[in-house]
Amino acid sequence: MRFYRWLLRLYPEGFRAEYGEELCRVHAERAALTTGPAAPLRNTLAAVADVLPNAIAVHLDILRQDLRVAVRSLRRTPGFALTAILVVALGVGANTAVFSLADFVLVRPLPFRDPGRIVKLWQSTPAYSRNECSPANMRDWGTLSSSFSGLAATTTRPANLVGMGEPREVQLALATPELFGVLGVRPVRGRVFSADPVDEASIVLSDGLWRSQFGADPAVIGRAVRLNGVPYTVLGVMPASFRYPHSTIEAWAPLALGPENFEDRDDTYLEVVARLRPRVSIARARLDMDRVSAQLERQYPATNKDLRVRVVAIREEVGGSSRLLVLALCGAALCILVLACANLASLFLARGLYRGHELAVRSALGAGRERLVRQLVTESLGLAVAGGVVGVIAAAAGLPLLSRLVPEGLPLAGQATLDLRVLGFATLLVLATGLAFGLGPALSASSPSPRDALGTGSRSTRAGTHRIRATLIVVEVAASVVLLVASGLLIRTMLRLQALDPGFVSDHVLAVRTPLPRDLYLITQRRVQFYDRVLEQVRALPGVTSAAYVTGLPMSMRGGIWSATVAGEPPADAGASAVGLRFATPQYFATLGIPLRRGRDLAASDTRTAPNVAVVSESFVRRHWPGGQDPLGRTFKLADMERAVVGVVGDVRVRGLEQSSEPQVYLPPAQVADSSIIGYTPKELVVRTSAALDPMSLVPGIRRIVRAVDPDQPLARVRPLDDIVHDETAPRSTQLRLLGALALLALLIAGLGIHGLLTFTVSMRERELGIRRALGAEAGGIVGLVMREGLVLAAVGTASGILLGYAAARGMGALLVGVRPEDPLTLIAAGMLCLVTAAAGSLLPALRAARIDPMTALRSE
Amino acid sequence: MATDRELPESLLPLPPATFHILLALADVERHGYAILQDVEQRTGGELKLGAGTLYRSIARMVEQGLIAEVTRRRSLGDDERRRYYRLTPFGTAVARAEMRRLAQLVRLARARGLTPGPEPA
Numbered sequence: 001m002r003f004y005r006w007l008l009r010l011y012p013e014g015f016r017a018e019y020g021e022e023l024c025r026v027h028a029e030r031a032a033l034t035t036g037p038a039a040p041l042r043n044t045l046a047a048v049a050d051v052l053p054n055a056i057a058v059h060l061d062i063l064r065q066d067l068r069v070a071v072r073s074l075r076r077t078p079g080f081a082l083t084a085i086l087v088v089a090l091g092v093g094a095n096t097a098v099f100s101l102a103d104f105v106l107v108r109p110l111p112f113r114d115p116g117r118i119v120k121l122w123q124s125t126p127a128y129s130r131n132e133c134s135p136a137n138m139r140d141w142g143t144l145s146s147s148f149s150g151l152a153a154t155t156t157r158p159a160n161l162v163g164m165g166e167p168r169e170v171q172l173a174l175a176t177p178e179l180f181g182v183l184g185v186r187p188v189r190g191r192v193f194s195a196d197p198v199d200e201a202s203i204v205l206s207d208g209l210w211r212s213q214f215g216a217d218p219a220v221i222g223r224a225v226r227l228n229g230v231p232y233t234v235l236g237v238m239p240a241s242f243r244y245p246h247s248t249i250e251a252w253a254p255l256a257l258g259p260e261n262f263e264d265r266d267d268t269y270l271e272v273v274a275r276l277r278p279r280v281s282i283a284r285a286r287l288d289m290d291r292v293s294a295q296l297e298r299q300y301p302a303t304n305k306d307l308r309v310r311v312v313a314i315r316e317e318v319g320g321s322s323r324l325l326v327l328a329l330c331g332a333a334l335c336i337l338v339l340a341c342a343n344l345a346s347l348f349l350a351r352g353l354y355r356g357h358e359l360a361v362r363s364a365l366g367a368g369r370e371r372l373v374r375q376l377v378t379e380s381l382g383l384a385v386a387g388g389v390v391g392v393i394a395a396a397a398g399l400p401l402l403s404r405l406v407p408e409g410l411p412l413a414g415q416a417t418l419d420l421r422v423l424g425f426a427t428l429l430v431l432a433t434g435l436a437f438g439l440g441p442a443l444s445a446s447s448p449s450p451r452d453a454l455g456t457g458s459r460s461t462r463a464g465t466h467r468i469r470a471t472l473i474v475v476e477v478a479a480s481v482v483l484l485v486a487s488g489l490l491i492r493t494m495l496r497l498q499a500l501d502p503g504f505v506s507d508h509v510l511a512v513r514t515p516l517p518r519d520l521y522l523i524t525q526r527r528v529q530f531y532d533r534v535l536e537q538v539r540a541l542p543g544v545t546s547a548a549y550v551t552g553l554p555m556s557m558r559g560g561i562w563s564a565t566v567a568g569e570p571p572a573d574a575g576a577s578a579v580g581l582r583f584a585t586p587q588y589f590a591t592l593g594i595p596l597r598r599g600r601d602l603a604a605s606d607t608r609t610a611p612n613v614a615v616v617s618e619s620f621v622r623r624h625w626p627g628g629q630d631p632l633g634r635t636f637k638l639a640d641m642e643r644a645v646v647g648v649v650g651d652v653r654v655r656g657l658e659q660s661s662e663p664q665v666y667l668p669p670a671q672v673a674d675s676s677i678i679g680y681t682p683k684e685l686v687v688r689t690s691a692a693l694d695p696m697s698l699v700p701g702i703r704r705i706v707r708a709v710d711p712d713q714p715l716a717r718v719r720p721l722d723d724i725v726h727d728e729t730a731p732r733s734t735q736l737r738l739l740g741a742l743a744l745l746a747l748l749i750a751g752l753g754i755h756g757l758l759t760f761t762v763s764m765r766e767r768e769l770g771i772r773r774a775l776g777a778e779a780g781g782i783v784g785l786v787m788r789e790g791l792v793l794a795a796v797g798t799a800s801g802i803l804l805g806y807a808a809a810r811g812m813g814a815l816l817v818g819v820r821p822e823d824p825l826t827l828i829a830a831g832m833l834c835l836v837t838a839a840a841g842s843l844l845p846a847l848r849a850a851r852i853d854p855m856t857a858l859r860s861e
Numbered sequence: 862m863a864t865d866r867e868l869p870e871s872l873l874p875l876p877p878a879t880f881h882i883l884l885a886l887a888d889v890e891r892h893g894y895a896i897l898q899d900v901e902q903r904t905g906g907e908l909k910l911g912a913g914t915l916y917r918s919i920a921r922m923v924e925q926g927l928i929a930e931v932t933r934r935r936s937l938g939d940d941e942r943r944r945y946y947r948l949t950p951f952g953t954a955v956a957r958a959e960m961r962r963l964a965q966l967v968r969l970a971r972a973r974g975l976t977p978g979p980e981p982a
Contacts, residue, residue: 019916022944026894026912050911058917065924 001028004047010055012062013370066378073355073379080351081383083752084344088387088433089394090745091340096395096418096426098333101402102326103425104416110314111241111411113184114275119282120317121151121272121289122310127578128561129310136262137296138270141309144292147285149277152179153270154245155255158515161213162226162712169515169716170209171248172227174255182275183244190221190236193254200254203232207240209250227253228517229712244411245271265303269679273314286311314411325735328812332483332742337433339479339746342472343753344437348380349465349472350760352441373442380438381431388430392423401734444468466764469757474797476753477834480746481801482808484830487739489809492819492826494736497729503652504554505593509721510695511553512685514706514713522675524608530709531585531669531682532604537705538685539587543693548588549669549682551581553721554654555728560680564638564665566624579620580654580662581638583669583682589615589649591688592721599632599647606668613668614638615647620663638665639677656728658817686721695720747837750797754790754841762786762849774854786846787839794838798831805830869951869958872925878910878918883927883948883956890931892943893919919946927952 004027008020031043074081109115121141123133133141135153142151152175159172177195180186188207193199203225205214214220214234223234232253243249261267276285289309297304352359359372396418406412444465514534521527531549538547552560562581586602589595597618606613614636621631631645655661669682685702689695699718706713762769769782809821819826875883885891885899897910910918922928923946931945948956 015916015920019920022893023912023916025943026897026915029894030897030912046911050913054911054913054917058920061917061921 003044004051007047007051010051011058012374014368015058017368062374063378066375067382069375070379070382074383077351080347084347084383085387085390087340087343087749088384088430089390090749091337091433092384092388092391092426092429093394093398094333094336094391094742095429096392096422097398097402098326098329099425100395100399100416100418100422101406102330103421104412105326105406106323108421111185111239112314115314117276117278118183118314119274119276119285120312120314121274122312123268124308124310125306127576132268133270133272134265134268135257135270136265137268137304137307138272139262140296141272141289141292144295145285145288147277147280147288148274150178150182151272151274152176152182153255153272154179155269155271156245156249158513158716159228159251159253160515160517160712160714161251162229162714167712167714168213169513169714170250171246173245173249173252175252176255176257179244179252179273182273183242184275185238185242185244187236188239189218190234192236192238192252198254199235200256201230201232202235202254203227204236204238204252205234206238206242206250206252210237228515229520242411245273247406247412265300282311282313324812324814325731328486328815329735329738331808331811332486332739335479335483336742336746337429339476339749341433341436342475342479343749344380344433345440346469346472346476346753346757348376348437348441349444349469350756352376352444353465353760373439376442377435377438380442381434384430384434384438388426388433391430392418392426395426401738440468466761469760470793473750473753473757473793474800476746476750477794477797477838478801478804480743480750481798481830481834482805483739483743483746484833485802485805485826486808486812487736487743488826488830489812489816489819489821489823490732490736490739492823493816494729494732496818497657497732500653500657502554502657502725503594503650504721506721506725508689508691508693508695509591510687510689510698510702510718511721511724512687512699512702512718513683513716514685514710515716516681516683516713518678518681521681522678524670524672524674527681528670533709534685534705535585535587537708538687538698538702541698541701541705543689544698545688545690546587546591547685547687548585548591550584550588550684550686551680551682553684553686553724554592554652555656555724556684558655558659560654561662562638562665564620564636566634566636569624576623578662579616579638579665581677581680582664582666583672583680584615584666585669585682588666588686591686592652593688594652595650597648597650599645601647602666602668607670610671612641612643612671613646614643615649615666616645617649617651617664619651620665621645621648623663638667641671643667643671747833750834751837751841754794754838755844757793758786758790758842758845759848761789762845762852765849766852769849769852770854770856773852779850782850782852783846786849787842790838790842790846791835794835798834801834802827802831869954872927872955873959873962875955875959876918877908878914879922879927880956880959881908881910882915882918882922883952883959886928886946886948886952887956890945890947892945894943896946922952927955 001024004024005020008016008023011020027047031039034043110118112118121133122129123131123137125131132155138151138153142148145151154173154175156171156173158169161168161170177193177199180192186192187204190204192204193202205220210216210220214223220234221236225232225234238252276282289311293304293307293309297307363369363372399416399418402416406416516527516530521530535547535549538544551557560581561578563577564579565577584602586604589601599615602613602615616631624636625631625634631648633644633646635642635644637643649664649666651661652664653659653661654664687695687698687702689698696718699715703715706715769785772782773779806822806827809816813821881900881904882896884903885896891899893912893915897912897915900908900910919928923930926949928946929949931947
């Protein structure tokens with residue numbers, strides 16, 4: 001019997017109170033009749049089989065009934081229902097979208113086997129903490145360390161895929177055969193290349209390339225393709241989820257390392273990934289690699305001085321600012337949710353007061369408090385679900401907008417998706433929201449004794465509710481101030497960045513890449529001929545004012561760091577001798593609008609037989625020949641070659657607007673030994689046009705010219721230089737637009753909240769205000785009285801919001817460039833904006849209060 | 862109750878348990894256990910309602926206005942603590958409507974030449 005009573009707890013409380021005793025009695029009478037073996041057990045089983053489905057059915061009956069009542073009552077107040085649904089949709093939509101992004105970028109396991117055990121190994125020096133390494137160091141790391149079950153290296157480069165229609169540039173990763181084993185990934189078709197026997201001239205396709213270039217042909221395995229003019233065999237196709245080392249990689253080919261590749265430890269271009277042995281922690285691997293690097297430093301002091309190995313879990317590869325950016329959005333979305341809940345709770349409290357009479361009647365008719373609370377919570381949950389559905393649909397539609405915030409450097413697809421995980425989160429969110437704004441008001445609305453509500457007076461309850469609503473308004477205002485402060489600071493940062501001089505002029509410049517396969521262009525003279533022939537004809541095109549070839553475009557190629565030393569200067573560490581190296585043809589500075597400060601441009605006469613020359617940037621001069629010394633004719637050493645400065649140009653922000661860049665050194669493409677520094681071969685063609693011409697209109701002409709010079713050369717990455725500068729701030733402007741939109745919505749919700757509260761206050765105080773009017777109070781005085789209430793609440797909210805906003809801004813300090821978290825302009829503007837909104841929200845109810853006719857007000861009581 | 866205004870037909874077809882409870886209360890007021898016993902006897906033990914099913918049905922039927930709790934006891938012989946139920950006029954109307962529906966079904970089947978056939982052994 002005790003068990004049966006316990007079982008009855010499954011029923012709703014009201015039902016149990018009504019029929020519990022009867023149920024027990026019937027059960028007892030039934031049980032008494034059961035005889036025979038195992039009678040108690042049979043009774044228990046029968047009881048469970050009877051109670052369980054019926055209890056569920058009773059709950060469903062009540063739910064159905066409550067929903068019917070809820071729909072009926074909401075239909076009577078469609079404005080209220082619509083507002084509630086919209087506000088929920090906003091909160092849930094913002095949070096679902098941001099959660100899917102955060103989950104995708106920061107949390108979800110990467111698509112490799114046991115991804116927690118995969119680490120990246122970077123070479124670090126006091127100046128650069130995250131560098132690629134040389135083949136020799138990579139080999140020694142593998143043999144000297146004891147922490148890894150496998151180690152693989154990759155290097156990426158564009159390659160020309162030809163033989164199928166137009167030549168096309170593909171992003172290729174050259175990988176050691178261990179790569180697929182270390183990551184634990186299998187191909188979906190065919191196989192991957194193996195170490196033994198060595199698969200040479202073979203290629204593994206990404207799912208994307210297989211679909212776009214091979215029409216998803218299942219018979220692609222074994223097919224011959226030409227890569228940089230060399231025949232390759234297709235070995236396999238990887239799954240769509242596999243993107244390593246970056247999201248943009250389209251194919252993998254074996255990385256062939258010959259003995260000559262292991263000679264120079266300063267030639268660093270390999271990205272190393274490794275799998276931790278079972279039971280080896282990342283901390284132990286770090287100690288292990290410290291020992292290995294110390295040993296290599298003793299062995300090769302010339303190249304490995306101060307060189308350490310950084311072991312990073314692959315999940316941690318997300319850059320600090322990408323992470324912060326996503327976290328900032330999470331914070332903003334959370335703010336919106338808090339705001340939405342506060343607003344809805346306030347709405348429901350008000351509604352509870354209006355419905356106090358109805359609830360009291362139902363209570364008097366015998367509905368228990370549990371029953372009333374349940375009815376009200378069903379109503380709020382119903383609204384939450386409706387709003388949640390709208391919100392999730394909006395989030396799904398908005399996801400592509402967020403794809404710009406997915407960092408490209410991750411082995412991930414370019415866009416987050418809505419999946420079961422995200423939908424599960426959204427469901428929890430909806431339920432939490434519904435309860436957060438529904439439960440409190442439901443408890444409060446159902447609590448007054450029937451007598452209280454049926455009678456005229458329930459001022460104490462109303463006063464209590466009013467206090468809670470006032471508190472909620474303060475919370476709303478504070479949350480919107482936080483958002484305003486955060487987005488205000490980001491706007492200031494953005495404006496500062498956009499005002500920065502990048503060091504070059506990007507408008508009316510077209511950038512085109514001709515990838516120049518290294519194997520075919522190892523001979524310097526051959527490359528120079530290619531440049532000369534292409535440039536000569538391009539410069540002759542109508543509308544072209546200048547054209548040049550360069551190693552890499554600013555803000556696109558950010559690294560390219562070499563060490564340049566000046567004879568007679570004390571040996572400095574790597575950071576103090578680092579320069580950004582570019583090879584450039586004549587007219588490069590003119591084309592990019594980089595000002596020539598002194599001396600001359602690089603010239604066609606700077607050949608291998610002429611003296612070695614260089615053009616350097618102003619900061620290079622400041623570093624090595626400070627105090628107004630004449631830099632022209634002075635020499636420095638770079639890549640074992642002495643070079644004389646013939647010109648000085650302005651500095652360029654090659655690393656982008658948000659980072660400082662190393663001084664730049666420009667060399668003539670002809671003054672380099674065959675197959676030396678081959679990675680710096682100029683590949684980017686830049687063309688400046690006259691103001692009247694759209695640079696993109698030159699593309700067909702350039703395509704003809706390049707094809708005539710080398711028919712196998714595709715044109716890759718054709719874009720105006722403006723796009724590169726624009727991309728530089730694109731994640732920021734996306735984030736800014738999002739955050740700004742959220743902040744404005746927050747402001748709107750808060751304003752509506754204040755409006756709603758004051759409207760309610762005015763209607764509650766109608767009699768009092770009427771008496772005041774009758775006693776001779778001026779209309780202006782009444783307006784002031786009502787507005788003061790709204791403004792006081794807004795002021796309290798603004799003050800606390802500014803404090804919280806300052807705390808939040810300190811947390812996102814890394815996103816702020818040149819703007820302090822306590823930036824007074826932003827804080828004051830955010831506060832003012834909120835107060836103005838509050839004033840606007842208070843104005844209508846205040847005017848209404850002033851128009852109250854004392855006679856009508858007094859009569860209505 | 863709002864359901865009082867509804868047409869008896871709107872509740873058809875009745876769930877078997879509901880119909881049997883209406884039948885059990887057709888002639889006399891009964892308490893829960895008595896309803897169970899009546900249903901069981903009348904169907905020759907074929908329909909054995911559980912306590913849970915019974916009271917869920919009762920709760921819903923009270924809500925729908927088909928039956929009502931008897932507030933004044935009929936005779937002193939009855940157990941004072943028990944809760945008795947009786948048919949309401951609306952309940953009677955619904956039971957009649959259900960009978961008409963069933964009879965109509967049987968008529969339709971007969972018109973098609975279908976006969977019940979011999980009772981299964």
